[in-house]
Every structure is written in structure tokens, then in C-alpha cells.
Amino acid sequence: MGYEEPVTDYDKIVENCTCAFCGSNCDDLDCLVKDNHVVAVRHACRLxxxxxxxxxxxxxxxxxxxxxxxELVEVEWETALDAAAELIANSVRPLFYGWSETSIEAMKPGLELTELVGAVIDNQATICHGPTVQAVQNVGYPLMTLGEVKNRADMVVYTGSNPMNAHPRHLSRYTTFPKGWFRKRGRYDRTLVTWDPKYSDTAKLSDIWIPFEENGDYEFVNAIRAVLKGKKLKKDVIAGIPTEDIYELTEKMKNTQFGALFFGLGLTHTLSKQRNIDIAIQLVQDLNKYTKWVLLPMRGHFNVNGFNIFMSYEMGFPYGVDFCRGYPRYMIGETTTIDLLNRKEADVFLVIAADPGAHFPSGANMHLVDIPVIQIDIHWGPTTELADIVLPGTFIGVETAGTSYRMDSVPLNMKKAIDPPETCREDEWIVTELLNRVKKIKEASK
Amino acid sequence: MTYIDKPSISNVIKFDELNVAKVDQLKVMLNTGTDIYQGACKKRGSTLKDEYRKVAGVAYMDPKDMAKLGVGNWDSVLVKSDWGAVVVYSAHSRDAPHEGMIFIPKGPWANVIVSNETYCCSDPTYKGIEATVEKSDKEVLLMADLMKEVYQKYTKKVKEVD
Known part of the structure; x- marks a missing residue:
């Protein structure tokens, strides 16, 4: 990449927009707008x-x-909405998946529709931080907000995640580089630690890199917990790490003033799944006997946490909520999307603001071949290749305002910078229209 | 623009490395996950283009493993697991050394070979999958072609008519 001239040809700047990409939800972006197009963005990362x-x-x-x-052909809004409503109203086990890249406002009619037809509602947590939510239910959630980390943390640990690739501004805006109230010198006052089998882009920046072996996370964290409890380690090498290094690291972790542990999908996607998170949370609980430690999952989409909070608040369960019996039920491995698709249970699949074509294993996606797929999205993606009805939505945070929750559960308003294309409709409008049409069909059939 | 067409990868493979024995098939551990190039290309929406194939249809491998197979950057390799087989590009990993491990960014290509088994935990096993890699002379498919070949959702009906 060569040097690029700064963009000077623009009509107006829309200040303090919230980024609609990852769970960091940076709310300091300036969009440079010309002729109802964003021609440049200030402060945003590459993503x-x-x-x-x-x-x-x-x-x-x-x-x-x-x-x-x-072949996909253009139709009128009325035709497409009626066809989609017909499919949903006549289905036995509809599955509404997605929601993480849309606003809380669109989830509201979505939940109403789910209740009306007795569907299953689920979001991307089911394939990313689902095990984290289960672990939180098992052993608790020693949470903080990112502002606390910025102002206080003198040790930051990343494990099973690579924020330099997935949350590029996480280090520079919240955890490691910024100057905080008690960390006046910023990066120099903090120790950055990465536990990762790979020498990832984050590990390259770190002061300490612990390359435990693949699938060795549980054993390694367990060893630290044993040392914390005053036990002596019997093996020379644990999970590929010499024991003296584990003693040294444990001593460092005990002697910090404020430590923060961030973990990502490296922990949830391996075989031990939620047990990895259980042990990480318990490690933080143990460390709190010596000093202050907190932890936070690195949430991927800008509103994936929002859906979990919204559902927990409304229905008492975070994701994978089944209404087929008329009341909310939640059973991991039974009412979750991948399992429903693996068992070939769902008969209509509504996907809103998500891309299962790109992110589900093809073994699960194979069921989408046999059932009608309704897609509400903004771009032609892998899912569009499998979709029967495509409804174009608008871009939350750029074309439509909305509410989203940051990874540390702070709700943020997302500003509107430009007007959406004339033929597109807001997600909230589309879902409400579907709801009204399904209501009409249900009433007519009574 | 704020992006580049494909990740910049330095060509450090030495085919004449002395201690490397050539093999036809390599047993590896497959990891998938996000990657900044894949993320930027996917969320911008450029999934139908050649660019997406270059950032998501690629196996990042240790240079030594690549020397063993005799493949260079942007050569085709066939990756097989218990769940399927897919042709992707091979490329030198920025995180090397990690011999015996390959990384394919998440996307339609990786999906073909990852496990859909959730073990009742809602989450498929995207990481730590046993796989084999071998040299291939097939071209890596573009996203739309790959989706058609793997799922055949709308090609079946055409065949029935014939």
C-alpha cells in the first residue's frame, strides 16, 4: 500500500459515528460525506x-x-413480503437466525414474530461465544467496562484471540496503548501478555508470549490455578510450557495492581468448549484473592452482545430460544441453530443480518438446500446463493440509526450519516411488515 | 483505497532446504478463524470477486511444510478432512513457524472441511481438525461457483429437466 492523499473533496463531516463492525463499537468515527456517499472515514481501522x-x-x-x-429475479416489495409471510405462517418449525448486525429496534418486532409463530430465535453467539455464555451461567462473570481497563490495568492478557486482526482498535483505544488516569505513560505502564499457540500479530506486539500447545489451554490454565493455590507442579513441561515459566508468570499475575483477561474464539472453538471458559473464569476468581482481576469475552459483531442482553432481559435466556410450546425454552444442543440444522429439523430459515453461507460448516448448511431460505441483508454474499427470497435491508450505523451494545455491555446510539438507497427498507420496517402479514394470514385461517 | 487486493506475502520458501524430505501428502492440524484481510473483504461485501478467493480461499502454511510439498505461494493445494475436501491456494504464513498446522480464514472454503459436530454445545468445532494437504492442479473456485458445486441447491432442478 502506497501513500494516499487525504480526501479533501467532501460536502460535510458527520462526527462521532459508531462503527458497525466488531464488538469494540468505536464511537469516535468521522464520516466524510459527498453526494450521499461516504467517501472517507477518519479514525476507523481497516475493518x-x-x-x-x-x-x-x-x-x-x-x-x-x-x-x-x-435464478434470482427482481420483484415488488409486496410480492416478496407476501411470499415470505406465507412461508413463515405455514411452517411447522421456523428458525430465525442472525440479528447480531442489526439494531435492538429491529429485534423487538422479530421477537414478537417469533412468539406468534412459535419459532426458534437464535443469533451468532450460537457459533462463537455460546460456550462463553454457558460458562458464565456455570461459574459467574467477573466483568468490567473497557474504561476501567484503560484507566487502571497494568497487565492485559489476550488468549485465544488475535485483536490485531479481529478488533484492530481494541489495544489502541481501550486496553494497552491509551494513557489512563492511573497509567499516565500508557503502553509503558502496562504489560501485554498473549497466550496463543501461534505467533499471532498480537503476540508480535506483546511483552510476554506463552505459546502453549494446540488444545493445551485447559491444562495450562489449570496449572496456573494449581500454582496460585500453593501446589507444586509435578511435571517439567505442562502443555508445552516449562514449569518454571508457569511459576514466573503466576508470580507476575499475582503482583499486578489491576489485570484484565480477554479471551476469544480460540477457547470456545476447540474440543473442551465451555470448560475452557469455566477454568478461565475460575482463574480470575482465584487471582482476586491476591489482586484485582477482571475478564471479558472478545465479542465479534457490533451487536452480538446486544441480542444476548435483549433476549435475557425479555425472555430470560440469552440465545437459542424456542417458542414451539408457546413459552420460551432454552436447551443447548437442542434449540440451537447448528444442532437444528444438523438434525434437519427446521423447515423455514429466516436469516437477518448474518451470513451462514460463509460461517456455518457445510454439513449444517446442507439442510438449507432442502428448505426455503429468506434473507434480509445488505450485500450479495454466500448466503444469497442459497436464498429463495432476498429482502434488502439498510446499513445500521451509516444509513439508519439504532442502538447496539458494546462487548462490555455498554449501550450506544449509532448515528445515521447518509440516506439509504430508495428501494431499500430498514430492517425494523421489514420485520414489522412480515409480522403484520403473518398476523393477517393467521387470523384469516382461524 | 483502504485495502489491497490480496495479502502481501513474502516469498521465503527455499525448495532446496537440506533437511526437508519431500512428501506427497502432509498430515496437519487445521485451524480456521478470522483474519484481517478476510474480515475487511467479507464485510465490505466483495464476496463474488476474485479478491475474496485470494483472502479466504487460502491455506496459510509453514514455509517448511510448503517446501516438503513443493508448493509455492498461490499454488493450489487440496485439503481433505473427514468432512470434505476443498482446493485452496497455499501461502506462507505471517505467523510462522508453526510446522504441522495450517490456517484457513473462515469462509465458504473452510466450511467444507470443518466439523459440524457440536457435541451438544451449540458450537461447531472450527479449530483443531485433523486434515491432510496435497498438491493439486485444479483451480481454486470463486465463491459463487464453489457454493454451486458444494450445495447444488438450484442446479439439481435443472438436471431433472434434462
Whole structure:
């Protein structure tokens, strides 16, 4: 990448926009707007900037349905909405998946629709931090806000995550580099530690890198807990790490003033799943006997946490909530999306602001071949290749205002910077329309 | 623009490395996950383009492993696991050394070979999968072609008509 001239040709600056990419929800972006297009973004990372300055070629602009040859063709909004409502109203086990890249406002009618038809509602937590939520239910949640870490933390640990790739501004805005109230010199006052089998881009920046072996996370954290409790380690090498290094690290972790542990999908996607998180949370609990330690999962989408909070508040369960019996039920491994698809249970799949085509294992996606798929999204993605009805939504945080929850559960208002394309509709409007149409069909059939 | 077409990868593979024995098939551990190039390309929406194939249809490998197989950057390799097989590009990993481990960024290509088994934990096993890698002369498919070949959702009906 060569040097690029700063963009000077713009009509106005929309200040303090909230980024709609990762769970860091940076709310200091300045969008440079010209002719109702964002021509440049200030302060955003590569990920945020690339999303906000979207690819216009692949933008979904009109509702589409498959014709008899299996090609997507443009249809009227009325036709597409009626067809989608018909499918949902006549289904036995509909599954509404997604929601993490839309606003809380759109989830509200979505939940009402779910209750009305007795569907299963689920979000991306089911394939990323689902085990984290289970572990939190098992052993607790020693949580903080990111502002506390900025002002107080003198040791920051990342494990099973690579924020330099997935949350690029996490270190520079919240945890490691900024100057805080008690950390006047910023980076120099903090120790950055990475536990990762790979020499990841975050590990390259770290003061200490602990390369435990693949699938060795549980054993390694357990060893630290044993040392914390005054036990002597019997093996010379544990999970690929010499024991004297574990003693040294434990001593360092005990002697910090405020430590923060951030963990990502490296822990939840391996075989021990939620047990990895259990032990990480228990480690933080043990460390609190000596000094202050907190932890936070590195949430991926900007509103994946919002859905979990919204559902917990409304229905008492965080994700994978089943209404088929008329009341909310939640059973991991039974009412969660991947399991429903693996068992070929769902008969209509509504996907809103998510991309199962790109992110589900093909073994699970195979069921989408046999059932109708309704997609509400902004770009033509892998899921569009499997979708029967496509409803173009708008871009939350750029074209539509909305509420989202940051990874540390702080709700933020997302500003509107430009107007959406004329033929697109807000997610909230689409879901409300579906709800009203399904209501009409249900009433007519009574 | 704020992005580049494909990740910049330095070509450090030495094919004449002395201690490397050539093999036809390599047993590796497959990890998948996000990567900044994949994330930027996917969320910008450029999934139909060649760019997405270059950032998500790629196996980042240790240079030594690549020397063993005799493949260079942007050569095709066939990755097989118990769940399927897919042709992706091979490329030198920025995080090397990690011999015996390959990384494929999440996307339609990785999906074909990861496990959909959740062990009743809602979460499929995306990491730590046993796989094999071998050289291939097939071209890596673009996203739309791959989706058509793997799922055949709308091609089946056409076949029935014939």
C-alpha cells in the first residue's frame, strides 16, 4: 500500500459515528460525506473503514425471488413480503437466525414474530461465544467496562484471540496503548501478555508470549490455578510450557495492581468448549484473592452482545430460544441453530443480518438446500446463493440509526450519516411488515 | 483505497532446504478463524470477486511444510478432512513457524472441511481438525461457483429437466 492523499473533496463531516463492525463499537468515527456517499472515514481501522466504504457493486438494492430456473429475479416489495409471510405462517418449525448486525429496534418486532409463530430465535453467539455464555451461567462473570481497563490495568492478557486482526482498535483505544488516569505513560505502564499457540500479530506486539500447545489451554490454565493455590507442579513441561515459566508468570499475575483477561474464539472453538471458559473464569476468581482481576469475552459483531442482553432481559435466556410450546425454552444442543440444522429439523430459515453461507460448516448448511431460505441483508454474499427470497435491508450505523451494545455491555446510539438507497427498507420496517402479514394470514385461517 | 487486493506475502520458501524430505501428502492440524484481510473483504461485501478467493480461499502454511510439498505461494493445494475436501491456494504464513498446522480464514472454503459436530454445545468445532494437504492442479473456485458445486441447491432442478 502506497501513500494516499487525504480526501479533501467532501460536502460535510458527520462526527462521532459508531462503527458497525466488531464488538469494540468505536464511537469516535468521522464520516466524510459527498453526494450521499461516504467517501472517507477518519479514525476507523481497516475493518471499520472497509465496511463503511462498502462495495456498491454487490449491494442488494431490490427484493428478489427465485424464478423457475432457479435464478434470482427482481420483484415488488409486496410480492416478496407476501411470499415470505406465507412461508413463515405455514411452517411447522421456523428458525430465525442472525440479528447480531442489526439494531435492538429491529429485534423487538422479530421477537414478537417469533412468539406468534412459535419459532426458534437464535443469533451468532450460537457459533462463537455460546460456550462463553454457558460458562458464565456455570461459574459467574467477573466483568468490567473497557474504561476501567484503560484507566487502571497494568497487565492485559489476550488468549485465544488475535485483536490485531479481529478488533484492530481494541489495544489502541481501550486496553494497552491509551494513557489512563492511573497509567499516565500508557503502553509503558502496562504489560501485554498473549497466550496463543501461534505467533499471532498480537503476540508480535506483546511483552510476554506463552505459546502453549494446540488444545493445551485447559491444562495450562489449570496449572496456573494449581500454582496460585500453593501446589507444586509435578511435571517439567505442562502443555508445552516449562514449569518454571508457569511459576514466573503466576508470580507476575499475582503482583499486578489491576489485570484484565480477554479471551476469544480460540477457547470456545476447540474440543473442551465451555470448560475452557469455566477454568478461565475460575482463574480470575482465584487471582482476586491476591489482586484485582477482571475478564471479558472478545465479542465479534457490533451487536452480538446486544441480542444476548435483549433476549435475557425479555425472555430470560440469552440465545437459542424456542417458542414451539408457546413459552420460551432454552436447551443447548437442542434449540440451537447448528444442532437444528444438523438434525434437519427446521423447515423455514429466516436469516437477518448474518451470513451462514460463509460461517456455518457445510454439513449444517446442507439442510438449507432442502428448505426455503429468506434473507434480509445488505450485500450479495454466500448466503444469497442459497436464498429463495432476498429482502434488502439498510446499513445500521451509516444509513439508519439504532442502538447496539458494546462487548462490555455498554449501550450506544449509532448515528445515521447518509440516506439509504430508495428501494431499500430498514430492517425494523421489514420485520414489522412480515409480522403484520403473518398476523393477517393467521387470523384469516382461524 | 483502504485495502489491497490480496495479502502481501513474502516469498521465503527455499525448495532446496537440506533437511526437508519431500512428501506427497502432509498430515496437519487445521485451524480456521478470522483474519484481517478476510474480515475487511467479507464485510465490505466483495464476496463474488476474485479478491475474496485470494483472502479466504487460502491455506496459510509453514514455509517448511510448503517446501516438503513443493508448493509455492498461490499454488493450489487440496485439503481433505473427514468432512470434505476443498482446493485452496497455499501461502506462507505471517505467523510462522508453526510446522504441522495450517490456517484457513473462515469462509465458504473452510466450511467444507470443518466439523459440524457440536457435541451438544451449540458450537461447531472450527479449530483443531485433523486434515491432510496435497498438491493439486485444479483451480481454486470463486465463491459463487464453489457454493454451486458444494450445495447444488438450484442446479439439481435443472438436471431433472434434462
Amino acid at each position: 471499520g473503514a472497509s465496511k463503511i466504504m462498502e462495495d456498491e457493486d454487490q449491494r442488494l438494492k431490490v427484493p428478489m425471488m427465485r424464478n423457475e430456473n432457479g
